[in-house]
Amino acid sequence: MHTVDIFDTTLRDGQQGKGISFTVEDRVKIAKLLDQFGVKFIEGGWPGASPKVDDFFAQMRDVKLKNAKMVAFGSTRRASNSAEDDIFLNKIVESGVPTACIFGKTWDLHVHEALKISLEENLDIIETSVAFLRRSGLQVFFDAEHFFDGYKRNPEYALNCLLAAERGGAEVLVLCDTNGGTMPHEIGDIIDTIKPQLKTELGIHAHNDCELAVANSLIAVRHGASHVQGTVNGYGERCGNANLISIIPSLKLKFGIDCHIEDAQLARLSKLSHHVAEIANMTHNANQAYVGQNAFAHKGGVHVSAIMKNPETYEHIRPEQVGNKQEVTVSDQSGMSNLLYKAEKFGITVDAKDVRLKDLVQRTKELDKLGFTFEEAEASFELLMRRKLELFDRSFQLEGFRVIDEKRGHDEEVIVEATVKVSVEDNIYHTAAEGEGPIDALNNALRKVLDRHYPEVSSIILTDYKVRVLNSEKGTSSMVRVLIESSDGKKSWGTVGVSPNLIEATWKALIDSIEYKLLKG
Ligand SMILES: CC(=O)SCCNC(=O)CCNC(=O)[C@H](O)C(C)(C)COP(=O)(O)OP(=O)(O)OC[C@H]1O[C@@H](n2cnc3c(N)ncnc32)[C@H](O)[C@@H]1OP(=O)(O)O
Numbered sequence: 001m002h003t004v005d006i007f008d009t010t011l012r013d014g015q016q017g018k019g020i021s022f023t024v025e026d027r028v029k030i031a032k033l034l035d036q037f038g039v040k041f042i043e044g045g046w047p048g049a050s051p052k053v054d055d056f057f058a059q060m061r062d063v064k065l066k067n068a069k070m071v072a073f074g075s076t077r078r079a080s081n082s083a084e085d086d087i088f089l090n091k092i093v094e095s096g097v098p099t100a101c102i103f104g105k106t107w108d109l110h111v112h113e114a115l116k117i118s119l120e121e122n123l124d125i126i127e128t129s130v131a132f133l134r135r136s137g138l139q140v141f142f143d144a145e146h147f148f149d150g151y152k153r154n155p156e157y158a159l160n161c162l163l164a165a166e167r168g169g170a171e172v173l174v175l176c177d178t179n180g181g182t183m184p185h186e187i188g189d190i191i192d193t194i195k196p197q198l199k200t201e202l203g204i205h206a207h208n209d210c211e212l213a214v215a216n217s218l219i220a221v222r223h224g225a226s227h228v229q230g231t232v233n234g235y236g237e238r239c240g241n242a243n244l245i246s247i248i249p250s251l252k253l254k255f256g257i258d259c260h261i262e263d264a265q266l267a268r269l270s271k272l273s274h275h276v277a278e279i280a281n282m283t284h285n286a287n288q289a290y291v292g293q294n295a296f297a298h299k300g301g302v303h304v305s306a307i308m309k310n311p312e313t314y315e316h317i318r319p320e321q322v323g324n325k326q327e328v329t330v331s332d333q334s335g336m337s338n339l340l341y342k343a344e345k346f347g348i349t350v351d352a353k354d355v356r357l358k359d360l361v362q363r364t365k366e367l368d369k370l371g372f373t374f375e376e377a378e379a380s381f382e383l384l385m386r387r388k389l390e391l392f393d394r395s396f397q398l399e400g401f402r403v404i405d406e407k408r409g410h411d412e413e414v415i416v417e418a419t420v421k422v423s424v425e426d427n428i429y430h431t432a433a434e435g436e437g438p439i440d441a442l443n444n445a446l447r448k449v450l451d452r453h454y455p456e457v458s459s460i461i462l463t464d465y466k467v468r469v470l471n472s473e474k475g476t477s478s479m480v481r482v483l484i485e486s487s488d489g490k491k492s493w494g495t496v497g498v499s500p501n502l503i504e505a506t507w508k509a510l511i512d513s514i515e516y517k518l519l520k521g
């Protein structure tokens, strides 16, 4: 099959997504990441539309790109002036990029209603705008805005718009499903009809309003499009743009089209996706195809049993091909296979026929019913398994704790004090400490003892603390689940505690966190 150029518009159409606002520094970082990854074109924004975009293009003049070409975006000229006098077309030329991508109207409704000019005048606007940019020495792509909607209402006119851009010298005619309402079969049928009437390469720019932007982009390629526009993680206006993070591996691994991206570059796909999400300050979608944390996570015992024999049974590709990894979780959906998988991961040698493992499967299901989830608390599960297999002894034993909260007036602060009694190596310690809250006070009192025996405990910091009320209909006597994420600066781990008492649930998760650190050294 033909080759495909990847055109990224995260910095332009992606930035049109609600909740996304890149600084100039963010833009430069993303442009560098995209270039390293290997996309062919990076659309940086609309020169003249915002000072941030102008600063970005100015800064990018000093950045040497390895793989990509910078593209400036804009519209066809205003009806009230010539292309030579159009402020925004001139801004594109002044931005210093080698490539321009301008959008023009191809739906007669828009010509009548939005531009309020004649159909003929719009054709002239398209041709003269493209021709001006070409005369100015730029490579020009023409984004045929609303092409599919326009074609369905007035096919002759929509095609004439493409022909006007072709006469002007456009190098790619990009068919836009601007409102994202077109179905895949319509994309294929329309491309098949128009392609023989054009000399110019076709591209696709799809929006995701029907959750079809990726499918529509792929079907366009099947029908001859050689240029695909989209954004990282599908960011973009309304429901977003076509997600390049799904399109690129589908083109490479399913269609066999390399899109100028080598296998080694594809293996950095997950990193790219996560890194851009971080810069955009968006939570990464765990269920995102190919690169999400759950994309290769297996929960059901039947699945785990099969992937341990051959991963192909429940994985459509090897996760490493896109820089992701296989994961197995433990829950009430688990069988022996989940536990054997985890044992191997924890470095525990255990016979598959060991009856204690069968008991542990049952125990895990009972704990799940009580509210324990181990998906985000693998450290707690490792301790549970080691305890069951008699591979682990507690480093310290709780003899008792007491927490006192005291408030002596409406406007007075609460004073919190905890006392803890623990035995360590045949010594019994009784300590007290204050804290910001009951958990902090307990932690402080416990650390007073543990720091003496286990200095490594001082490196533990709590990086996340989540509380979930499990059966809220019981009001204040509901069970609560506490999930703690801890880190020692090098590694992080998750633990869980469940109890009707929030302090006790937290204590359990906290103790597991400390025991896990002591186990791992
Ligand atoms: C499908 C897409 O995603 S297209 C890209 C959309 N992105 C953006 O709009 C983000 C950046 N835009 C902006 O910052 C501003 O809209 C600007 C600076 C470009 C223009 O601002 P203003 O001059 O104040 O115009 P405003 O935004 O109100 O309206 C857009 C104008 O462009 C005209 N226009 C729209 N599309 C085109 C086109 N393809 N060719 C020529 N003119 C066009 C409209 O008719 C309207 O003109 P009017 O004011 O004479 O009615």
Ligand SMILES: CC(=O)C(=O)O
Residues within 6 Å of the ligand: 013, 103, 143, 144, 145, 146, 176, 177, 178, 179, 205, 207
């Ligand atoms: C040009 C563009 O962004 C669109 O038609 O969606």
